[in-house]
Amino acid sequence: MFFYYLRLAALSYRRNPILSSLMVLAVAVGIAAYMIVFTLNYTMGGDPIPHKSSQLFAVQLDNWDPNTDSDPPQQLTYTDAMALQQAGRAWRQTASSKFSGIVEPDNPELRPFMFIGRGAYADFFPMFDVPFQYGSGWSADADANLEQVTVLSRDLNERLFGGANSVGETITMDGTQWQVIGVLDRWDPVPKFYDVNNGPFDSGEELYIPWGHVVARELPRSGNTNCWTAIGGSGFQAFLNSECVWIQYWVELRDANEEAEYLDFINGYVQEQKTLGRFGRPLNNALYDVNEWLLKEEVLPDETSILSMLAAMLLAVCLLNTIGLLLAKFLGKSAEIGARQALGAHKGSLFIQHMIEAGFIGLLGGLLGLLLAHYGLEGVKILLGNELMMTDWIQLNVPIVITTIALAIVSTVIAGLYPIWRACNINPAIHLKTQ
Amino acid sequence: MEIGPIFRALLRNKLGALLIALQIAFTMTVIINAVFIINERNRLMARPSGLDESNLFHITVIGFGDDYNEEIVAADDLAMLRQTPGIVDATVINAIPVSGGGSSTGVRLINDETSPSTGTAIYRLDEHGLNTLNLDLIAGENFTATDMRLRYESGPTEADKAVVTRALVESLFDGMAPADVLGEVMYMPGGDVVQIVGVVDRLQAPWPTSQLVERSMLVPENYIDSFSRYMIRTEPGQRDRMMAEVERMLVERGQDRVVRDMEAMEVTRANTYRVDSALTTILRVVVATLIVINCMGIVGLAVFSINRRKKQIGTRRALGATRPEILRYFLLENLFITIAGVALGAVLTIALSIVLTTNFNMPTMAWYYTPLGALLLILVGQLSALGPSARAAGTEPAIATRSV
Numbered sequence: 001m002f003f004y005y006l007r008l009a010a011l012s013y014r015r016n017p018i019l020s021s022l023m024v025l026a027v028a029v030g031i032a033a034y035m036i037v038f039t040l041n042y043t044m045g046g047d048p049i050p051h052k053s054s055q056l057f058a059v060q061l062d063n064w065d066p067n068t069d070s071d072p073p074q075q076l077t078y079t080d081a082m083a084l085q086q087a088g089r090a091w092r093q094t095a096s097s098k099f100s101g102i103v104e105p106d107n108p109e110l111r112p113f114m115f116i117g118r119g120a121y122a123d124f125f126p127m128f129d130v131p132f133q134y135g136s137g138w139s140a141d142a143d144a145n146l147e148q149v150t151v152l153s154r155d156l157n158e159r160l161f162g163g164a165n166s167v168g169e170t171i172t173m174d175g176t177q178w179q180v181i182g183v184l185d186r187w188d189p190v191p192k193f194y195d196v197n198n199g200p201f202d203s204g205e206e207l208y209i210p211w212g213h214v215v216a217r218e219l220p221r222s223g224n225t226n227c228w229t230a231i232g233g234s235g236f237q238a239f240l241n242s243e244c245v246w247i248q249y250w251v252e253l254r255d256a257n258e259e260a261e262y263l264d265f266i267n268g269y270v271q272e273q274k275t276l277g278r279f280g281r282p283l284n285n286a287l288y289d290v291n292e293w294l295l296k297e298e299v300l301p302d303e304t305s306i307l308s309m310l311a312a313m314l315l316a317v318c319l320l321n322t323i324g325l326l327l328a329k330f331l332g333k334s335a336e337i338g339a340r341q342a343l344g345a346h347k348g349s350l351f352i353q354h355m356i357e358a359g360f361i362g363l364l365g366g367l368l369g370l371l372l373a374h375y376g377l378e379g380v381k382i383l384l385g386n387e388l389m390m391t392d393w394i395q396l397n398v399p400i401v402i403t404t405i406a407l408a409i410v411s412t413v414i415a416g417l418y419p420i421w422r423a424c425n426i427n428p429a430i431h432l433k434t435q
Numbered sequence: 436m437e438i439g440p441i442f443r444a445l446l447r448n449k450l451g452a453l454l455i456a457l458q459i460a461f462t463m464t465v466i467i468n469a470v471f472i473i474n475e476r477n478r479l480m481a482r483p484s485g486l487d488e489s490n491l492f493h494i495t496v497i498g499f500g501d502d503y504n505e506e507i508v509a510a511d512d513l514a515m516l517r518q519t520p521g522i523v524d525a526t527v528i529n530a531i532p533v534s535g536g537g538s539s540t541g542v543r544l545i546n547d548e549t550s551p552s553t554g555t556a557i558y559r560l561d562e563h564g565l566n567t568l569n570l571d572l573i574a575g576e577n578f579t580a581t582d583m584r585l586r587y588e589s590g591p592t593e594a595d596k597a598v599v600t601r602a603l604v605e606s607l608f609d610g611m612a613p614a615d616v617l618g619e620v621m622y623m624p625g626g627d628v629v630q631i632v633g634v635v636d637r638l639q640a641p642w643p644t645s646q647l648v649e650r651s652m653l654v655p656e657n658y659i660d661s662f663s664r665y666m667i668r669t670e671p672g673q674r675d676r677m678m679a680e681v682e683r684m685l686v687e688r689g690q691d692r693v694v695r696d697m698e699a700m701e702v703t704r705a706n707t708y709r710v711d712s713a714l715t716t717i718l719r720v721v722v723a724t725l726i727v728i729n730c731m732g733i734v735g736l737a738v739f740s741i742n743r744r745k746k747q748i749g750t751r752r753a754l755g756a757t758r759p760e761i762l763r764y765f766l767l768e769n770l771f772i773t774i775a776g777v778a779l780g781a782v783l784t785i786a787l788s789i790v791l792t793t794n795f796n797m798p799t800m801a802w803y804y805t806p807l808g809a810l811l812l813i814l815v816g817q818l819s820a821l822g823p824s825a826r827a828a829g830t831e832p833a834i835a836t837r838s839v
Contacts (some may be wrong), residue, residue, distance in 0.1 A: 025731075321731065387706075
């Protein structure tokens, strides 16, 4: 029966090709617009590390200007990051920061080039489940002894070693030799939750080294540095001792108990610092898990939120359009419906028949909508350009494709409910009389 | 006038009319707000930076190795650039205006760290800076080569002279003319004193969307840290040719440095406003799509409702109604529906506009957007209804006597 009704739906489409195509087009446009915005929101506002996002916490210590009421800083000072790191009170913890440097390839055909790197502690890799293609991250000993070891991104390894297993090789960076101990597989979390204030949709760094080198070698900082008060004196040491924030600090805490204990610990630490004349503001420390952090930092741009509202209304207009056109189409079939009823068709089976017809239109609209959404997303990619931010993630995926088709069918059937109900309540006698 | 009959006829087909009215209301809400956002973004993007953007480009040179002496290299580079035919002038600069990356500070007129400070962007450049950027000096003078300070470590500003923008003068000195603030001093964080020697008309901060906008100060200073950025102005029309030549010249000057990030100012601007221009393009597509869908809906339902009433139209024609009268009937019918939709749409438009202003830091929409949008939609409605109505008017009276 289902296939018979499907054939009837196809026949009905052919009888009114223009009206039917208009409906398919309206559904397709509405669904496509909605899915494009949904895809942007779904990824940009999504959870970048779902299996442990509730166990990873950004640490907020409010060392900011007591004379203003501006938001607490997003990063930590050197003093505080080192104090937390040395205390080691969390299950895992890492200070990290961005720096820039120059690699001098051994291959004389390659010119020296600049890269963006990240200094981090050994815990960085297991904490964030960073995938490795070859080798692994370094040990806590490497952090303590400032071993000159490095982990390369997949792209940098491609550039320097043609993608071969380079573990054990050495590279020249900042004028000295570093041993490669690991090569990452592709790793580009969206949003880049562990460093949102330096561009939440930037690609990952190209080279990782034990964090201590960033200070010991005075490597140029490449991320955001914020100061609320003048640096007391000149020179690098004065900068390190200042209230400038520039270090991202994350901890991994396995349960609520550990979380409470850690919060107690940082509150205790800040109380102690207050006695030294720092932290002029009232106590305002916090731990934000990944999703709370992304929300607090307003990673989702205003533009996508505005577009979501407009896209929802555009979908509403398209569906209203579909209701109107379905009404026209079904009432135009009054004579046929009358005839079928007179021949003994139940209202129930007429209802199902028209549901299937509406669903058929929805399915076609959904498929066309997918195509439009695909090209629409490609268009968005072109508009945003890939040199400023990562746009590789802007694409349809399986859950989104399924959602699109389902949304198209369900919304068309819902839009069709009233027209279907009207069509099924036709008095057959009237239409048979005029035949 | 057949207003009464039109109303009564509409009441017999409430749903069809309601659907169109709702469609128009939603369309109006989206279109007006979208157009407002487009205009607002265009306004932001059109604000001048104060630079001669079409003839400017910038390039970064990063030295490495112990033998690299930025002081000598930068001086040689700049001397060479300034002598090159086709180049008007060149300067070292710490941050590129409009680029989104730079340095800011807070200045005060009194030396008291607890008093509120005025935020300003700070550009560190040399005495060729004003000429290179082609800024309009409205009072005082440029700094000279002897004012130039070299800094070897991070820390407080070492320069003691500054050229400031008119906007910074306005926020610091309430109501004073630019010429009257020459010689005044500003206190930097940490208490260092900087004297104002000149005022330029306009120079945007590196972050054009920040609250600083045009509050900028220029100081004669270069930070010697192996990282130099040059801003270069060329003769009109020579930019693209000079870009290729400058990159080649700088690369040829030595192996112990990396030359990168060469970019024309126009590209820098386009990149900074990339999201804004993407948004306006997307919204334009949305507006166009909505208008088309709306027309489709109106035409579809009008054709349907006219077909259903063919017999009645035939009867009216047989009873003496002229073609223009039938045409007027259907256009009026459409007008009533559209006006109902537009009335609801006006309420929704203002509601959405309030939501956008309160949540997304957008200015309030000017009053004329809603009535203009309403007029547009009425016009679109009438045009869409024109075709089907004309067909209705063409109905032969003889139809009335035939059975379907």
